[in-house]
Amino acid sequence: MGNRVAVIGAGITKFVRRAQETPPELAWAAASQALDNAGMTLDDIDCVIHGTAPDAFDGVHMKAEYLSAGSGGWGKPYTRTYVGGGTGVFAPIHSWMHLASGKFKTALVVCEEKMSSCQPHPQGAFITIFDHTTERALGPNLLWIFALEQHRYMSVHGIKNEQIALASVKNKHNARGHPSAQIGGELTVEEVLDSEILAYPVHRLMVSPTSDGAAAVVMAVEDVAKAQTGQPVWLEGVGWALDTAYWTNRDLYYPRYVEKAAWMAYEMAGIKKPTEEIDFAEPYDPFAYKELHHLEGLQLAPKGGAPKLLADGYFNRDGKLPSCPSGGLLGVGNPIAAAGMMKICELFWQLRGEAGERQIQKPLRRGVAQAWGDLMQVGTVVVMGT
Amino acid sequence: MSNHVAIIGCGYTPIRVATPEASYRELTFEAAQRAYADAGISHEEVQSAVCCEEDFIEGISITDEYTPDQLGVVLRSVETVGGDGLHGLGIAAMQIQTGALDIVVVEAHSKASNVLTFDHITEFALDPIWNRPLGFHPEFIAGMEMNRFLHEAKLSVEDCDRIAAKNRTNALSNPIAAYPARMTSEDIAHSPHTCAPLREAHEARRADGAVVLVLASEERAKGAERPVWIRGTGWANDSPTLESRPWGKDGATEAAARIAYEEAGIRDPSREIDLFEVDDLYAHREAMALAALGVKNGAAGVNPSGGSLGMGHTLDAIGLYRAAMCVDAIRSGRSKVALAQSWRGVPTTSVAMSILSVNHG
Numbered sequence A: 001m002g003n004r005v006a007v008i009g010a011g012i013t014k015f016v017r018r019a020q021e022t023p024p025e026l027a028w029a030a031a032s033q034a035l036d037n038a039g040m041t042l043d044d045i046d047c048v049i050h051g052t053a054p055d056a057f058d059g060v061h062m063k064a065e066y067l068s069a070g071s072g073g074w075g076k077p078y079t080r081t082y083v084g085g086g087t088g089v090f091a092p093i094h095s096w097m098h099l100a101s102g103k104f105k106t107a108l109v110v111c112e113e114k115m116s117s118c119q120p121h122p123q124g125a126f127i128t129i130f131d132h133t134t135e136r137a138l139g140p141n142l143l144w145i146f147a148l149e150q151h152r153y154m155s156v157h158g159i160k161n162e163q164i165a166l167a168s169v170k171n172k173h174n175a176r177g178h179p180s181a182q183i184g185g186e187l188t189v190e191e192v193l194d195s196e197i198l199a200y201p202v203h204r205l206m207v208s209p210t211s212d213g214a215a216a217v218v219m220a221v222e223d224v225a226k227a228q229t230g231q232p233v234w235l236e237g238v239g240w241a242l243d244t245a246y247w248t249n250r251d252l253y254y255p256r257y258v259e260k261a262a263w264m265a266y267e268m269a270g271i272k273k274p275t276e277e278i279d280f281a282e283p284y285d286p287f288a289y290k291e292l293h294h295l296e297g298l299q300l301a302p303k304g305g306a307p308k309l310l311a312d313g314y315f316n317r318d319g320k321l322p323s324c325p326s327g328g329l330l331g332v333g334n335p336i337a338a339a340g341m342m343k344i345c346e347l348f349w350q351l352r353g354e355a356g357e358r359q360i361q362k363p364l365r366r367g368v369a370q371a372w373g374d375l376m377q378v379g380t381v382v383v384m385g386t
Numbered sequence B: 001m002s003n004h005v006a007i008i009g010c011g012y013t014p015i016r017v018a019t020p021e022a023s024y025r026e027l028t029f030e031a032a033q034r035a036y037a038d039a040g041i042s043h044e045e046v047q048s049a050v051c052c053e054e055d056f057i058e059g060i061s062i063t064d065e066y067t068p069d070q071l072g073v074v075l076r077s078v079e080t081v082g083g084d085g086l087h088g089l090g091i092a093a094m095q096i097q098t099g100a101l102d103i104v105v106v107e108a109h110s111k112a113s114n115v116l117t118f119d120h121i122t123e124f125a126l127d128p129i130w131n132r133p134l135g136f137h138p139e140f141i142a143g144m145e146m147n148r149f150l151h152e153a154k155l156s157v158e159d160c161d162r163i164a165a166k167n168r169t170n171a172l173s174n175p176i177a178a179y180p181a182r183m184t185s186e187d188i189a190h191s192p193h194t195c196a197p198l199r200e201a202h203e204a205r206r207a208d209g210a211v212v213l214v215l216a217s218e219e220r221a222k223g224a225e226r227p228v229w230i231r232g233t234g235w236a237n238d239s240p241t242l243e244s245r246p247w248g249k250d251g252a253t254e255a256a257a258r259i260a261y262e263e264a265g266i267r268d269p270s271r272e273i274d275l276f277e278v279d280d281l282y283a284h285r286e287a288m289a290l291a292a293l294g295v296k297n298g299a300a301g302v303n304p305s306g307g308s309l310g311m312g313h314t315l316d317a318i319g320l321y322r323a324a325m326c327v328d329a330i331r332s333g334r335s336k337v338a339l340a341q342s343w344r345g346v347p348t349t350s351v352a353m354s355i356l357s358v359n360h361g
Helices: A023-038 A063-071 A087-100 A123-129 A142-157 A161-177 A189-194 A222-228 A256-269 A288-297 A306-311 A336-352 B024-039 B085-097 B118-123 B139-153 B157-173 B185-189 B251-264 B283-292 B307-311 B315-331
Strands: A005-012 A047-051 A078-082 A106-114 A197-199 A212-221 A233-242 A280-282 A366-373 A378-385 B005-012 B048-052 B077-081 B103-111 B193-195 B208-217 B228-237 B275-277 B337-343 B350-357
Touching: A005 A023, A005 A087, A005 A222, A005 A336, A023 A063, A023 A106, A023 A212, A047 A063, A047 A087, A047 A336, A063 A078, A063 A106, A078 A087, A078 B228, A087 A106, A087 A212, A087 A233, A087 A336, A087 A366, A087 A378, A087 B085, A106 A336, A123 A142, A142 A161, A142 A197, A142 A288, A161 A189, A161 A288, A161 A306, A212 A222, A212 A336, A233 A256, A233 A336, A233 B077, A256 A288, A256 A366, A256 A378, A280 A336, A288 A306, A288 A366, A336 A366, A336 A378, B005 B024, B005 B085, B005 B315, B024 B103, B024 B208, B048 B085, B048 B315, B077 B085, B085 B103, B085 B208, B085 B228, B085 B315, B085 B337, B085 B350, B103 B315, B139 B157, B139 B193, B139 B283, B157 B185, B157 B283, B157 B307, B208 B315, B228 B251, B228 B315, B251 B283, B251 B337, B251 B350, B275 B315, B283 B337, B315 B337, B315 B350
Parallel strands: A047 A078, A047 A106, A280 A366, B048 B077, B048 B103, B275 B337
Antiparallel strands: A005 A212, A005 A233, A078 B077, A106 A212, A233 A378, A366 A378, B005 B208, B005 B228, B103 B208, B228 B350, B337 B350
């Protein structure tokens, strides 16, 4: 296998409803923090990777070219990658290619999203993700199709909405310890189920907010990483998989693309029994059911078994396998690509013991982050360890 | 490169002004079929794909959704890059060099004929705060750049006329070209100004097409009949802002060439490279690219395919068409070492390139 690659610095902005900063300013706020954290300047960076999802949010064509100044891409090898909502966890995988291949030694990886520019609401931009001939004419939106998926997940396994709502309660609680969090809070299952139904069975408090924000990491090959810090956090395995665009032809009860991506990453990391060899997880949780759905895809719970483990406290920050100790997208917020990168940052801080009041108390050796996106279609998985 | 990567399959559709008979997915399917047949592989052997496209051109947000089916790579590792096909080629090569993957395809397509208001979309690429409110036509950027470059390089508009005439005429011998024509410098000089000194005939016209290349590790390429080796790749951006860029030179190509030349061990490109398929979206860009690549005048064949002026501008697929022309030339013995280079067009300073060869050095 290629060169060993580590994360050596991380940075993040606050996740907010409407940022006053321009998109390049948001990107630079996160990028400069990550550089400072790694003890580096742009002169030390060989290549820059940018992750951002649809151009329609910002209303800028070739958005990453516009963002390149804020991301530090000026005068450097610079590429933008995107796999929808999976982008935030994919950007460090894209960076890993640059470093593990031996082509570059250091990389700055920046993910940014500014959704508030899209008026009156970013759901309008999401209409354009659907097939122009077969689907768009129906006027679908993301809430509807995810409601379909949640319904299918619940009906196959006999899951109740009370069990799903608990994921919102846990993550919004966890987010209270995150300085970037947009909507952390203490809620009860009843309060979640009393919030408006947006598209049955999805209630408002089961959905992550729209957000503006950016997050970034600095990555390096082994010799640079060791020279730069005593605490590099290694990328032990990476995996990504994209399912068919014809989502109506798939059984939505189980994310097989996440399973495929997870095993690609686990095999690279030498993991055979994920529940025993992984200490904590940051699965993608834009909707409450998605955290449970993804924990199953990540092989960290049996199919249909995640809700019971959640109710047993297994996924709490002091549980056997803490899940979304950051507070996740439900609590910290969801500036699409930056939200996935926030999960990579959380792995970095937890594994270095720098997560402050969010710190998991048991000893940590290895964590997994995952993101998801497109038409319920893509799984991106990164395993990081000390 | 410590671990070599080869192109073992090359497939493309003929470039056409419009393709009402096929959707972009069908064009890509056709290119993929040809590439897999050329490589002697089944689509099931492809482990990973890199696609190159932009949302606003496709008319789809997160357009990466619609990439896997027509390539036959459902449930496999697929990523999309908002870049030229040559960015994708460099990334696909890196994927193999990690040691994790053996067969990776790179894909790009253009369905420019679907885009009714291309200039309006390009306007949306301008900085929304500082530039877009000024309301200028994006071609203004190309005209201004041409003016400054000709001044600094001590070239004339007639030099650009000659480049445009050469490439249009070269395209006559390229069966896949969309805009071949026997043209003289005088013909070019008589076309109307779009943004003086830029004339209509200095600009590449858009066209449809799709390209798929199959890349393989050295081990996996052993059985291939006519592998073409990737000796070096490079890409870079210069300043994104109009106010701070060096208008008289192509700094991004200079930066990308440093990386690619070092990787390929090229010291004297004019002597060591015998074929250049380089950016000519505007005629002056060909001279600008050659200057940035450190190529002396008359050193070797430049855009014998007809370039984008003769073949047509296939948007982010143009780089892969240039690479495909290099692959064909190397396989047919017309070239031993070839360089393909692309620029992403106004208002960007985004450039990528690849150096391809009959052997891996």
